[in-house]
Amino acid sequence: MLDSSLAGPPAATPIDERVRGVGTVRKLLARPEFGAIAGTLLILALFLMSAGDSGMFNAEGIINWGTVAAYLGVIAVGAALLMIAGEFDLSVGSMIGFAGMMMAIPILEWGWSPMTAVLFAFACAMMLGALNGWIVVRTGLPSFIVTLAFFFILRGLSLAIAVLLTGKTILSSNGDVILREAMQADPMVALLFMGHVLTGLFDACASLGWMAARDDGTALAIGIPKVVVWWLVLTAVGAFTLARTRFGNWILAVGGDANAAKNVGIPVSSVKISLFMLTAFCATLFAVLQVADAGSAAADRGLQKEFEAIIVAVIGGCLLRGGYGSVIGAAFGALIFGMVQIGIGYTSIDNNWYRVFLGAMLLIAVIFNNYVRSRYSLGKS
Amino acid sequence: MSDYILQLEDVSKFFGPVIALSGVTLRLKRGEVHCLLGDNGAGKSTLIKTLAGVHMPDKGRYLLNGKEVSLRSPCDALDAGVATVYQDLALVPLMSVGRNFFMGREPVRRLLGVLPVMDHETANRISVEKLADMGIRVRDAEQVVGTMSGGEKQCLAIARAIYFGAQVLILDEPTAALGVKQSANVLRLIIKARERGISVIFITHNANHAFPVGDSFTLLNRGQSMGTYAKGEISKEDLLDMMAGGTEMSTLLDDLDGVTI
Numbered sequence: 001m002l003d004s005s006l007a008g009p010p011a012a013t014p015i016d017e018r019v020r021g022v023g024t025v026r027k028l029l030a031r032p033e034f035g036a037i038a039g040t041l042l043i044l045a046l047f048l049m050s051a052g053d054s055g056m057f058n059a060e061g062i063i064n065w066g067t068v069a070a071y072l073g074v075i076a077v078g079a080a081l082l083m084i085a086g087e088f089d090l091s092v093g094s095m096i097g098f099a100g101m102m103m104a105i106p107i108l109e110w111g112w113s114p115m116t117a118v119l120f121a122f123a124c125a126m127m128l129g130a131l132n133g134w135i136v137v138r139t140g141l142p143s144f145i146v147t148l149a150f151f152f153i154l155r156g157l158s159l160a161i162a163v164l165l166t167g168k169t170i171l172s173s174n175g176d177v178i179l180r181e182a183m184q185a186d187p188m189v190a191l192l193f194m195g196h197v198l199t200g201l202f203d204a205c206a207s208l209g210w211m212a213a214r215d216d217g218t219a220l221a222i223g224i225p226k227v228v229v230w231w232l233v234l235t236a237v238g239a240f241t242l243a244r245t246r247f248g249n250w251i252l253a254v255g256g257d258a259n260a261a262k263n264v265g266i267p268v269s270s271v272k273i274s275l276f277m278l279t280a281f282c283a284t285l286f287a288v289l290q291v292a293d294a295g296s297a298a299a300d301r302g303l304q305k306e307f308e309a310i311i312v313a314v315i316g317g318c319l320l321r322g323g324y325g326s327v328i329g330a331a332f333g334a335l336i337f338g339m340v341q342i343g344i345g346y347t348s349i350d351n352n353w354y355r356v357f358l359g360a361m362l363l364i365a366v367i368f369n370n371y372v373r374s375r376y377s378l379g380k381s
Numbered sequence: 382m383s384d385y386i387l388q389l390e391d392v393s394k395f396f397g398p399v400i401a402l403s404g405v406t407l408r409l410k411r412g413e414v415h416c417l418l419g420d421n422g423a424g425k426s427t428l429i430k431t432l433a434g435v436h437m438p439d440k441g442r443y444l445l446n447g448k449e450v451s452l453r454s455p456c457d458a459l460d461a462g463v464a465t466v467y468q469d470l471a472l473v474p475l476m477s478v479g480r481n482f483f484m485g486r487e488p489v490r491r492l493l494g495v496l497p498v499m500d501h502e503t504a505n506r507i508s509v510e511k512l513a514d515m516g517i518r519v520r521d522a523e524q525v526v527g528t529m530s531g532g533e534k535q536c537l538a539i540a541r542a543i544y545f546g547a548q549v550l551i552l553d554e555p556t557a558a559l560g561v562k563q564s565a566n567v568l569r570l571i572i573k574a575r576e577r578g579i580s581v582i583f584i585t586h587n588a589n590h591a592f593p594v595g596d597s598f599t600l601l602n603r604g605q606s607m608g609t610y611a612k613g614e615i616s617k618e619d620l621l622d623m624m625a626g627g628t629e630m631s632t633l634l635d636d637l638d639g640v641t642i
Contacts (some may be wrong), residue, residue, distance in 0.1 A: 256473030264485035
């Protein structure tokens with residue numbers, strides 16, 4: 001009895017004298033999304049100071065820049081996961097234009113039901129995404145070159161096919177068929193891609209005087225656009241996949257060291273090809289939502305979106321050479337983007353400064369992320 | 382049951398006009414440490430890749446437990462219990478210890494009974510335990526591998542191979558990039574693996590590292606085997622001479638007065 005009480009608890013594992021404790025702050029700093037969250041708070045503070053009373057932060061204002069962020073956020077999920085796997089896709093913007101055409105042409109010219117046309121657009125785009133990925137893994141060429149080729153091919157195809165089949169490059173109607181009405185008439189398309197959610201809540205807020213109302217008593221801000229819902233759902237699924245699933249571990253491994261991943265038996269090619277298909281899926285979703293919102297498809301849609309998606313992923317903490325990054329960070333990157341793009345119009349600053357600001361932010365984000373990663377993740381000084 | 386757990390019989394491998402391996406025979410006994418020695422260009426890498434299932438031999442036979450096999454991929458080799466720890470270790474520096482340990486063979490549990498997710502708790506617990514068995518303490522399994530020393534990484538890679546049921550462990554120059562103390566740690570680890578009944582093929586060009594741990598030695602030179610010797614049959618000096626191709630070494634050392642390699 002005495003013996004056992006003297007023995008006490010089992011001896012604690014001896015502590016290595018060369019390892020020091022890690023504080024909470026340090027752990028927080030080592031997270032890939034830290035920079036993007038800090039940046040979002042900083043930008044938010046800046047706009048609250050310079051445009052706090054301008055209408056940027058009432059319901060319509062928030063929905064306004066939130067929608068811009070959501071569109072970008074949708075393609076950023078794909079871009080971020082692909083970048084973490086060590087590749088990137090410059091054909092996203094062209095894919096948006098192409099997918100829009102692949103949806104509008106069947107509805108207007110061939111009389112397909114809108115939902116069938118939407119599925120057709122997804123199928124076409126994801127096949128092209130798979131082709132992108134297949135060429136990258138088979139040839140071993142940098143994805144920069146392969147997807148740059150598709151950047152031109154798809155943009156050219158969108159224009160050429162549209163002109164060949166319809167004689168126009170902007171499609172909104174053909175005879176009696178009006179694109180918006182046709183889509184609205186398809187219950188699945190209307191449910192998934194059109195309109196808003198929480199309209200009742202917004203109207204209730206308006207009737208209570210918490211939000212600006214129209215003359216008929218409904219809220220000025222109609223509700224939360226569906227694109228915001230898609231963005232949040234995709235981000236949640238992407239972040240969960242990366243952090244918690246086997247496939248997430250494979251993505252990190254493939255991007256961190258493809259050779260190592262291959263040697264432990266991870267199907268490197270399949271992982272990469274499936275992520276190229278994911279970026280194509282995201283681009284098509286962007287296109288469908290945009291066509292539903294605009295009521296037209298145009299061959300020049302999605303210009304520069306590939307760069308914006310990459311910028312957002314980088315601001316979100318993704319390393320350009322892969323192996324490290326965050327989907328949540330990319331969502332915050334998209335939020336920064338939306339706030340700056342729209343918010344600058346609420347201030348007295350000339351709109352042209354937007355791009356200057358964006359470029360500077362990209363540079364700061366990369367330098368900051370590199371510094372934080374080497375100092376706090378790898379422990380180098 | 383065959384005396385040998387792994388055999389290469391008269392194996393040749395060609396790359397176009399290049400004869401990378403020519404009639405090499407290598408026989409690994411159960412539970413022995415078999416050192417494969419050779420200078421640069423001797424064909425060590427080709428031999429490892431043939432053993433690991435990366436290359437198929439163009440001529441000759443590959444036997445495991447006395448049965449002829451044809452391994453078409455590294456996965457086939459792993460399934461057959463032949464694990465290779467390459468010089469690059471197949472570790473990803475920016476991933477955590479737990480994620481690296483189970484890379485490609487992640488433990489899965491069902492979240493809420495349905496959703497298959499990676500079981501990080503199990504992965505972290507087992508990786509810390511197995512590293513502790515090897516005498517490596519990690520502060521936590523969330524630590525990224527990039528913060529570990531070269532010796533610790535080597536141990537992690539070996540611990541991983543053993544955990545996943547390697548019967549034959551092929552170590553590709555595990556001490557090449559390490560300091561004196563860390564090399565000693567890795568050599569101790571090789572002895573530990575042998576104590577557990579694992580057969581080890583230890584590839585090195587350092588006879589000083591091979592001699593204390595090896596039970597038998599096979600020498601490669603210019604794609605050919607120069608024979609296999611048991612520990613008692615050969616001295617370290619003979620090993621060195623044969624690796625360097627016989628007389629060259631003694632002439633080389635004449636010029637460098639007082640140097641021993």
